[in-house]
């Protein structure tokens with residue numbers, strides 16, 4: 001008892017001294033490129049320990065990963081004791097699990113030349129516990145503790161946000177949730193240690209891209225990744241709209257920690273996952289056990305690929321964009337700008353079998369010619385122009401780095417006419433015009449909603465659509481889908497909505513199905529999907545019908561309108 005009484009004030013005095021030293025100037029720090037590192041959660045769940053963190057940190061160095069940029073080592077949930085310090089009110093590291101304490105752990109990590117990442121939450125309890133305190137109401141003190149421990153980054157989670165009994169509240173109605181993340185931002189700014197702020201609010205509620213970029217280095221857009229391929233489709237379909245927002249100064253959309261090396265995916269799938277995260281400028285945070293050689297060599301090779309890492313860390317910081325989606329054939333074409341006038345092209349095979357795909361460099365990418373390198377192999381692919389056909393393996397993401405890019409002036413797709421759903425279409429069934437707030441539902445300012453689900457008659461029909469030539473046309477469909485899979489993420493929720501497009505068909509159900517991704521931060525934020533649709537005839541008499549794909553069970557996205565393109 002006496003010993004405890006003696007030690008407490010000493011510890012408290014030491015803490016006070018550290019605080020005084022660190023009260024000079026203040027800021028959260030922004031990394032201009034996405035953070036790279038390792039986090040304990042994906043393999044060790046909420047059961048970290050000093051030994052786990054130290055051995056994995058050491059492995060980051062010995063495996064050569066730190067040299068490649070993986071430097072932030074984060075102890076995720078499970079580090080906290082079940083009560084705050086009764087005298088100081090500070091969060092306490094569980095002494096059984098972390099016998100040397102936080103400062104020593106930070107020193108060890110810093111001694112390896114790495115960064116010390118800490119973790120807490122904006123709710124009542126920490127994730128993975130029902131009694132470990134989180135930071136709600138204690139933000140200022142906790143930020144001071146993080147600084148005193150020598151932390152370089154904070155992952156700030158969102159468990160027990162709405163109550164002490166429900167771990168995850170997906171309703172998004174918790175009042176002031178963004179304000180809670182703001183409170184921690186202000187608290188971090190009030191301590192003098194530079195701390196990278198990683199918001200992990202999961203994109204619950206609307207418009208994370210409006211409130212998170214000003215405060216956070218990165219912000220989680222989705223429910224957790226889990227160890228299965230279907231997570232890759234779900235999260236990819238959710239990150240697409242954020243290309244409009246992300247940048248080296250606005251921060252990065254966080255697609256969650258990597259599952260590469262967890263033996264949940266095939267080698268091509270691991271490449272796809274890593275490459276998709278890389279081109280979208282997501283933080284690259286390893287989640288497999290690096291210690292004790294638990295990560296297979298093939299997985300280490302994937303996350304060590306210098307060309308793919310360089311795409312992620314490119315100084316321009318431009319998130320790649322989905323430029324064409326072929327739903328029937330199950331592949332996507334992605335394009336992203338890189339520094340120095342270079343570009344990255346992604347050929348993403350969602351089909352789990354090999355298939356031949358063709359890209360028209362002028363019509364699909366706006367490029368007359370470019371010198372291409374395969375990012376994965378480093379091999380030269382030569383000078384590409386015109387039509388390029390290649391075979392992709394099942395679930396392969398081919399990444400081409402283009403240099404010497406010459407823009408096309410001929411053979412490019414140019415818009416010829418725009419058709420607005422609310423004013424130019426005939427609506428059937430439940431389909432209804434929905435007014436939008438000012439500046440939303442672009443470009444029309446209104447949209448058609450309620451297309452489908454239980455209503456086989458719901459459809460949007462455009463007549464008199466013009467085409468100069470017969471055959472297949474590129475159309476840009478302006479749609480709205482904010483059907484985000486949060487509570488459904490674990491099962492079937494995939495963040496897409498199906499819609500069929502029928503051109504001059506006898507029946508709308510003969511149309512082709514297209515999978516529309518999330519379009520933006522709410523139900524008024526428009527996205528555009530570029531798809532090729534067959535069946536046009538030259539003239540001004542084309543009939544184009546949009547319907548829900550399986551109208552008995554699902555909704556189509558809301559429809560703003562579409563633009564028809566012709567090759568110049």
Ligand SMILES: *[C@@H]1O[C@H](CO)[C@@H](O)[C@H](O)[C@H]1NC(C)=O
Nearest residue numbers: 080081082083094095096097
């Ligand atoms: C520390 O962690 C151990 C193992 O999980 C647990 O049994 C113990 O209750 C924790 N201690 C505190 C003070 O929370």
Ligand SMILES: *[C@@H]1O[C@H](CO)[C@@H](O)[C@H](O)[C@H]1NC(C)=O
Nearest residue numbers: 229230265266269352394395
């Ligand atoms: C895709 O095919 C590969 C190779 O056959 C297999 O290992 C993998 O499990 C398949 N993935 C899915 C999601 O079916």
Ligand SMILES: *[C@@H]1O[C@H](CO)[C@@H](O)[C@H](O)[C@H]1NC(C)=O
Nearest residue numbers: 337341366367405406407408
């Ligand atoms: C080529 O096109 C890209 C994309 O539209 C544009 O950013 C770039 O400035 C163009 N380059 C030249 C040399 O015109």
Ligand SMILES: *[C@@H]1O[C@H](CO)[C@@H](O)[C@H](O)[C@H]1NC(C)=O
Nearest residue numbers: 494496497498513515549554
């Ligand atoms: C879209 O259609 C495909 C093919 O039938 C189906 O597998 C998928 O579940 C549908 N997606 C949604 C969100 O309804």
Ligand SMILES: *[C@@H]1O[C@H](CO)[C@@H](O)[C@H](O)[C@H]1NC(C)=O
Nearest residue numbers: 509513549550551552553554
């Ligand atoms: C539509 O959904 C129903 C009910 O789930 C299913 O039985 C049917 O096969 C689906 N139709 C198509 C075309 O996917």
Ligand SMILES: CC(=O)N[C@H]1CO[C@H](CO)[C@@H](O)[C@@H]1O
Nearest residue numbers: 161162163164171173174175
């Ligand atoms: C404890 C708490 O914050 N409860 C709130 C959870 O969310 C519902 C719905 O928004 C509120 O009514 C509760 O007050």
